[in-house]
Amino acid sequence: MALHNAGKHEHLLSHLLEVARGPPPNRLEYQPVRREKVISKVQSDEEKNCSRRQGERFAQFAAILCYSHRVKREYPESPIVGVGALIIEDGRVLLVKRGHPPLRGEWSIPGGALEVGETLREAAAREVCEETGLTVQVLDLLGIYDRVLRDAEGRTLYHYVLIDFLCRKVRGEVLAAGDAEEVRWHTPEEAAKLRLAEDTAEVIRLAFAKACG
Numbered sequence: 001m002a003l004h005n006a007g008k009h010e011h012l013l014s015h016l017l018e019v020a021r022g023p024p025p026n027r028l029e030y031q032p033v034r035r036e037k038v039i040s041k042v043q044s045d046e047e048k049n050c051s052r053r054q055g056e057r058f059a060q061f062a063a064i065l066c067y068s069h070r071v072k073r074e075y076p077e078s079p080i081v082g083v084g085a086l087i088i089e090d091g092r093v094l095l096v097k098r099g100h101p102p103l104r105g106e107w108s109i110p111g112g113a114l115e116v117g118e119t120l121r122e123a124a125a126r127e128v129c130e131e132t133g134l135t136v137q138v139l140d141l142l143g144i145y146d147r148v149l150r151d152a153e154g155r156t157l158y159h160y161v162l163i164d165f166l167c168r169k170v171r172g173e174v175l176a177a178g179d180a181e182e183v184r185w186h187t188p189e190e191a192a193k194l195r196l197a198e199d200t201a202e203v204i205r206l207a208f209a210k211a212c213g
Contacts, residue, residue: 084203085124085125093186093207094184106196107196125167136169166207
């Protein structure tokens with residue numbers, strides 16, 4: 001979706017906020033999809049037509065998915081929607097050290113870009129699993145933030161709309177993977193000493209207040 005002015009940008013943020021504030025599920029967990037091939041010996045004409053329509057819809061979905069993977073992250077044509085997960089346990093927050101731009105070598109919260117066909121909460125749970133190895137329950141919306149980085153000439157190098165959720169660990173052992181070079185639990189005092197983006201530091205404080213309050 002192309003955003004050409006501030007009015008449309010505000011409309012996008014309002015829509016995302018409405019979607020994100022939907023009633024959280026009792027438990028939203030990311031699990032790898034299991035694909036099973038089911039072969040039927042006899043298919044009625046109706047079943048065959050249904051299968052053909054499903055195949056056409058899958059082909060359309062695959063085309064959209066392939067296109068989404070070609071979206072430029074540097075100098076994007078439109079903002080990229082990203083999700084973040086604030087996992088609080090025993091008075092500590094789980095942070096990852098980024099291995100790729102724009103935050104290479106810096107500490108941040110687990111998260112990444114929304115993919116075609118998934119909800120915001122599904123994306124948050126998936127990113128946590130991919131980057132930390134944990135299965136989490138996605139709880140409350142904590143905030144929506146703009147992340148706009150410009151180059152020396154003033155052109156927009158990166159533009160993200162970030163949607164952050166409070167999460168609870170369900171199971172798993174912490175293991176850095178994906179874009180994360182390192183994963184570590186931090187106390188509020190330790191997190192406060194890190195070189196963090198201003199919005200990241202703010203949402204970490206909000207997460208501690210909500211989880212421990």
